[in-house]
Amino acid sequence: MSSPMSPIRLSGAARDAMTAVIEVSDLVKRYGATVAVDGVSFSVDEGEIFGIIGPNGAGKTTTVECISGLRVPDSGSISVHGISPQRDRDRIREFVGVQLQESALPPRLRVGEALELFASFYSNPLDPQGVLESLGVKDSERVAFRKLSGGQKQRVSIALALVGNPKIAILDELTTGLDPEARRNIWAVIERMRERGVTVILVTHFMDEAETLCDRVALINRARLQALDTPQAIAAQAGGSTLRFVPSRPVDEKTLSAIPGVQVVERKDRSVTVTGTGDLAAALINALAAMGVQVSELEARRGNLDDAFIRLTRDAASPGSEEVQA
Amino acid sequence: MRAGLSAELSRRSRVQLAALLKVQARLSLREPYGVGLGLGFPVVLLVLFGVISRHVPGNVGGSGLTVIDLYIPTIMVISFVAIAISLPNTLVRDREMGWLRRISTTPVHPSRLLAAQLILNLVLAAAAIVITIGGGTVIFGAPLSVNIPFFILSLVLAVAEIFSLGLVVVALAPTQTVASALGGVLFFALLFLSGLWVQPVQVGEPLRAIMWYSPVGAAVRALLYSVFNATPPVSALAALIVYAFVFAFVAVRYFRWE
Numbered sequence: 001m002s003s004p005m006s007p008i009r010l011s012g013a014a015r016d017a018m019t020a021v022i023e024v025s026d027l028v029k030r031y032g033a034t035v036a037v038d039g040v041s042f043s044v045d046e047g048e049i050f051g052i053i054g055p056n057g058a059g060k061t062t063t064v065e066c067i068s069g070l071r072v073p074d075s076g077s078i079s080v081h082g083i084s085p086q087r088d089r090d091r092i093r094e095f096v097g098v099q100l101q102e103s104a105l106p107p108r109l110r111v112g113e114a115l116e117l118f119a120s121f122y123s124n125p126l127d128p129q130g131v132l133e134s135l136g137v138k139d140s141e142r143v144a145f146r147k148l149s150g151g152q153k154q155r156v157s158i159a160l161a162l163v164g165n166p167k168i169a170i171l172d173e174l175t176t177g178l179d180p181e182a183r184r185n186i187w188a189v190i191e192r193m194r195e196r197g198v199t200v201i202l203v204t205h206f207m208d209e210a211e212t213l214c215d216r217v218a219l220i221n222r223a224r225l226q227a228l229d230t231p232q233a234i235a236a237q238a239g240g241s242t243l244r245f246v247p248s249r250p251v252d253e254k255t256l257s258a259i260p261g262v263q264v265v266e267r268k269d270r271s272v273t274v275t276g277t278g279d280l281a282a283a284l285i286n287a288l289a290a291m292g293v294q295v296s297e298l299e300a301r302r303g304n305l306d307d308a309f310i311r312l313t314r315d316a317a318s319p320g321s322e323e324v325q326a
Numbered sequence: 327m328r329a330g331l332s333a334e335l336s337r338r339s340r341v342q343l344a345a346l347l348k349v350q351a352r353l354s355l356r357e358p359y360g361v362g363l364g365l366g367f368p369v370v371l372l373v374l375f376g377v378i379s380r381h382v383p384g385n386v387g388g389s390g391l392t393v394i395d396l397y398i399p400t401i402m403v404i405s406f407v408a409i410a411i412s413l414p415n416t417l418v419r420d421r422e423m424g425w426l427r428r429i430s431t432t433p434v435h436p437s438r439l440l441a442a443q444l445i446l447n448l449v450l451a452a453a454a455i456v457i458t459i460g461g462g463t464v465i466f467g468a469p470l471s472v473n474i475p476f477f478i479l480s481l482v483l484a485v486a487e488i489f490s491l492g493l494v495v496v497a498l499a500p501t502q503t504v505a506s507a508l509g510g511v512l513f514f515a516l517l518f519l520s521g522l523w524v525q526p527v528q529v530g531e532p533l534r535a536i537m538w539y540s541p542v543g544a545a546v547r548a549l550l551y552s553v554f555n556a557t558p559p560v561s562a563l564a565a566l567i568v569y570a571f572v573f574a575f576v577a578v579r580y581f582r583w584e
Contacts, residue, residue, distance in 0.1 A: 068431060098431035103424035108356040113349055120345035121432040
């Protein structure tokens with residue numbers, strides 16, 4: 001495949017001039033009167049693990065189905081390695097591997113047969129045996145699909161997405177319904193894909209999954225893109241953090257509440273607990289230092305992506321909420 | 327350069343089809359509705375009517391033919407119907423559970439899977455023809471004198487029409503349950519119309535005309551003439567052509583891959 005010809009777009013100061021392999025701009029998709037995706041734009045860099053998170057029915061699956069060419073958007077444009085998935089579906093399919101939510105194999109088809117079949121579909125496939133081995137389902141090679149456990153089915157589904165040796169893998173809800181150990185095993189598989197340089201789009205509603213695996217996440221809520229940044233940045237900006245410290249001399253609560261980002265102030269004996277958003281510690285320490293107050297015994301608990309998710313999706317329901325922008 | 331590329335593409339296309347054929351053939355043997363019905367029907371019916379024929383005098387319904395003579399076309403048509411009606415069972419299920427959609431994310435369009443399945447069904451139909459004609463003449467002594475061109479023409483039209491009808495069920499049935507129910511009702515109606523219980527020559531008008539001009543009756547009639555070295559009535563061949571076009575049109579018009 002030739003190098004992409006599309007212009008590079010930077011969506012964050014922290015990002016270097018990397019190569020965007022997927023560009024989505026102003027994507028709109030309606031089903032009848034329902035708007036499933038409303039003006040979503042983002043780009044995904046080569047080799048990146050890009051998460052798409054959001055509540056059920058937010059438009060995550062529709063977005064990735066448009067990227068993989070399974071659906072045609074009503075407006076907006078998508079470019080995958082410089083190719084339109086709608087106009088040039090055949091070329092896209094050669095290098096985009098897709099694992100679909102709720103897609104089963106014929107019940108009596110055996111694992112090895114399914115892998116061999118899919119390998120025959122591509123011009124430059126991986127060795128099916130090697131793929132089965134790397135996913136830990138080599139022992140199930142001769143087992144019919146209907147006899148596999150949920151975790152094994154999921155691994156076979158990922159194996160089918162990978163056997164064509166894709167440059168881009170789109171994985172939709174890949175650990176839903178799995179036990180914690182099976183989830184960890186699948187995460188390890190995704191990490192290995194990163195090492196091989198495969199670009200991964202991961203649709204999930206598990207925040208721990210996004211936090212562990214993803215370089216960046218797009219939060220889609222009510223058909224719109226609500227946040228786009230690294231999981232850590234989203235968590236820090238929207239998830240809130242809690243700081244507990246002991247000031248060198250008492251500071252009254254009004255002064256503390258006036259510091260940008262501070263939302264809640266609590267006092268217990270000499271120690272003060274402050275909850276807020278943004279770069280709370282820096283803002284607090286700087287403001288106090290300006291007053292000649294030193295901070296000691298500082299303890300911080302960062303909000304995680306889970307907190308941010310709940311805050312952002314709940315805030316979106318009320319008007320005038322702030323959007324976190326990358 | 328361009329010739330090399332297209333040769334490469336057609337080579338890959340053959341590799342893909344061969345792989346699909348292999349997998350579909352294995353699945354057909356593991357879920358043998360089509361194989362069981364398509365080959366079971368001709369064997370069982372041939373033995374049944376062959377034995378009856380030995381005990382019942384000839385000249386059924388004043389036709390000048392024996393029971394086995396008359397039933398050879400009926401048995402072939404019933405075999406085609408059994409094969410065609412078993413197609414929705416697996417194909418509708420494959421669509422319902424997202425397998426066809428899964429295939430459509432690969433460089434292979436799910437129509438290739440359908441093509442592989444149809445090729446296998448044609449092989450089954452050919453086997454049913456060989457069993458019926460071979461068994462009918464060699465074991466039960468039917469004095470056939472096949473008019474090869476008309477026989478082939480009648481077979482092609484009959485298979486095209488009956489397989490298209492199976493695809494109509496695939497196109498219209500939203501779920502496997504509906505497909506099975508629809509297929510079951512259709513199957514028994516077609517068994518009757520093809521003359522399994524009573525041959526058209528044994529019934530009066532207007533039932534005889536209804537049977538002769540039904541999708542399966544027209545096939546039986548065209549085949550009956552051509553296995554006794556006669557020219558099939560134009561009306562029978564015309565009916566087959568019209569049915570084939572109508573069924574194919576409906577199937578294509580309403581077909582869904584997901």
